[in-house]
Amino acid sequence: MLLDLGAVDYLQRRPRFDVVYHLLKLTPKPATVAEVGRPARLRLLCGVEEGESLPSVMDLWMSADWAEREVFDLFGIVFVGHADLRRIQMPLDWEGHPLRKDYPMRGPARERTPRPAFASKSNVFAGTPPSGSTFEALQEEVKRARES
Amino acid sequence: MTLEASPLSSDVVSRTDNTMVLSMGPQHPSTHGVLQIVLEIDSENVVKADPEIGYLHTGIEKTAEGLFWTQAQTAIERMDYLAPSSNSLCYTLAVEKLLGITDRIPERARVLRVLIAELTRIASHCVWLGTHGIDVGAISVFFYCFDLRENILDLQEAAGGARMHPNYLRVGGLNGDLPNGYIERLDALIEKFPGRMRELRGLLQANPIFQDRTIDVGYLSPEMAINYGVTGPSLRGSGVAYDVRKAFPYTGYETYDFDVPTRQEGDAYARFLVRLDEMEQSMRIVEQARKRLDTTRGPVMIDDPKVALPPKETIALSMEALIHHFKLISEGFRVTPGDVYQSVEGPRGELGYYVVSNGENRPYRVRTRPPSLYNLQSLKAIAPGNLIADLVVMIGSLDPVFGEVDR
Numbered sequence: 001m002l003l004d005l006g007a008v009d010y011l012q013r014r015p016r017f018d019v020v021y022h023l024l025k026l027t028p029k030p031a032t033v034a035e036v037g038r039p040a041r042l043r044l045l046c047g048v049e050e051g052e053s054l055p056s057v058m059d060l061w062m063s064a065d066w067a068e069r070e071v072f073d074l075f076g077i078v079f080v081g082h083a084d085l086r087r088i089q090m091p092l093d094w095e096g097h098p099l100r101k102d103y104p105m106r107g108p109a110r111e112r113t114p115r116p117a118f119a120s121k122s123n124v125f126a127g128t129p130p131s132g133s134t135f136e137a138l139q140e141e142v143k144r145a146r147e148s
Numbered sequence: 149m150t151l152e153a154s155p156l157s158s159d160v161v162s163r164t165d166n167t168m169v170l171s172m173g174p175q176h177p178s179t180h181g182v183l184q185i186v187l188e189i190d191s192e193n194v195v196k197a198d199p200e201i202g203y204l205h206t207g208i209e210k211t212a213e214g215l216f217w218t219q220a221q222t223a224i225e226r227m228d229y230l231a232p233s234s235n236s237l238c239y240t241l242a243v244e245k246l247l248g249i250t251d252r253i254p255e256r257a258r259v260l261r262v263l264i265a266e267l268t269r270i271a272s273h274c275v276w277l278g279t280h281g282i283d284v285g286a287i288s289v290f291f292y293c294f295d296l297r298e299n300i301l302d303l304q305e306a307a308g309g310a311r312m313h314p315n316y317l318r319v320g321g322l323n324g325d326l327p328n329g330y331i332e333r334l335d336a337l338i339e340k341f342p343g344r345m346r347e348l349r350g351l352l353q354a355n356p357i358f359q360d361r362t363i364d365v366g367y368l369s370p371e372m373a374i375n376y377g378v379t380g381p382s383l384r385g386s387g388v389a390y391d392v393r394k395a396f397p398y399t400g401y402e403t404y405d406f407d408v409p410t411r412q413e414g415d416a417y418a419r420f421l422v423r424l425d426e427m428e429q430s431m432r433i434v435e436q437a438r439k440r441l442d443t444t445r446g447p448v449m450i451d452d453p454k455v456a457l458p459p460k461e462t463i464a465l466s467m468e469a470l471i472h473h474f475k476l477i478s479e480g481f482r483v484t485p486g487d488v489y490q491s492v493e494g495p496r497g498e499l500g501y502y503v504v505s506n507g508e509n510r511p512y513r514v515r516t517r518p519p520s521l522y523n524l525q526s527l528k529a530i531a532p533g534n535l536i537a538d539l540v541v542m543i544g545s546l547d548p549v550f551g552e553v554d555r
Contacts, residue, residue: 002377008487008504022489032410061376061377063375067522098210105211
């Protein structure tokens with residue numbers, strides 16, 4: 001049984017990606033716990049360079065179908081021989097592969113816009129008002145700052 | 149403003165020969181979340197079913213990479229939102245394996261972890277049973293199930309502070325010992341459980357309408373189940389007795405006495421019976437863990453200042469405690485470089501985490517093996533040839549949780 005198929009991005013390393021296969025050895029029909037016993041488990045790491053592709057294992061295990069689509073979607077690794085290699089988690093027209101290490105955590109669109117400065121007068125009305133000033137005076141000040 | 153057609157919509161309305169394509173979901177009440185199934189149908193018969201997922205993709209794995217090892221657990225608990233403690237159990241076990249402290253977890257913490265994991269399994273199966281009942285038109289089951297689940301959520305709230313996501317487990321043990329009054333409420337639950345199960349079985353098991361709707365529906369052969377990577381009750385409903393608790397025991401499951409219920413039929417009714425039996429087996433484990441709580445006293449957190457927060461009362465008195473507390477809160481702990489795969493038996497099947505550390509205070513990569521994703525995939529194989537109405541039963545019997553499928 002193909003338990004799992006995932007990937008890891010080691011940005012600085014060559015080859016850059018590891019595709020990780022977890023395999024479980026089950027007899028065709030183990031009907032009791034004793035028959036299952038302690039099945040053998042195998043982890044297979046497969047180094048892939050950016051732009052390289054891997055052969056699909058969908059013809060061996062159907063469970064590879066969505067798993068390979070997910071690795072393609074989130075890491076951009078192509079599996080040759082996959083019948084229907086589309087994006088699965090992200091929208092079909094999405095650009096980039098989010099789980100890559102060089103993909104910004106907050107997403108590319110929000111990364112371009114700077115975070116608003118903390119409690120600046122032009123955007124946030126926060127903090128303790130200076131002594132002697134009234135709420136209305138502060139509001140006036142905020143309004144002036146916005147206009148200027 | 150013009151609306152552009154998405155690549156899917158042209159297929160949705162096309163007709164060829166006798167078949168037409170219909171989109172079911174993602175806002176369909178019986179899809180248990182946000183599942184879209186693109187169906188090719190010939191009158192009422194499903195010719196081809198293609199589930200579309202990803203509507204609940206929230207990037208939890210990416211989020212976890214930016215958080216401390218302990219903080220990441222909070223994000224990870226949100227994956228399978230019906231059984232949060234199973235997720236955190238698996239994650240903490242994986243991190244402990246990386247740290248090499250698996251053998252040093254206090255015995256009481258290990259017993260409590262088993263207790264929490266089995267309670268969360270029962271709570272999760274309660275939701276499954278209630279919604280499965282609603283899918284086939286048996287509304288009252290839902291109320292009985294959610295009443296039982298509410299008792300368990302109360303226990304979660306008492307232990308961890310929150311009903312849905314208690315975040316009670318920690319790397320190295322637990323957040324704290326049980327509060328006063330917990331054991332009494334647990335005893336009340338243990339006492340109530342058999343009667344409630346009899347009622348639930350009485351409502352559905354011999355119900356001819358329910359049997360008509362589920363027997364011989366969604367047949368999954370054992371070979372097919374293994375090929376699709378199906379695990380958990382869905383696999384055991386097809387006659388394969390694979391259970392992670394027995395095959396790769398963790399947190400002392402090998403010392404508990406319980407059976408792994410299996411069925412040979414492989415249909416929705418078999419999966420229903422397996423889950424019901426499993427709830428009773430879980431309660432058997434809960435009872436054993438409850439008995440052990442009386443005899444295993446002691447700490448619930450590992451005695452290692454690099455991982456565990458110092459006791460609150462020592463912080464004002466000891467300089468070392470203050471430093472450890474400050475370091476753990478402000479930059480977390482660092483984990484030995486390496487990679488590890490840890491799996492537990494979640495309510496839906498084998499839940500696994502492949503955790504990679506590069507020696508930093510944040511996980512380098514947390515890859516989840518979501519049981520729901522692989523179980524749901526088998527829908528492509530079992531749906532063709534059935535009626536649309538039966539598709540609802542099949543989805544229910546596979547019990548997917550979309551927080552986990554899409555992550």
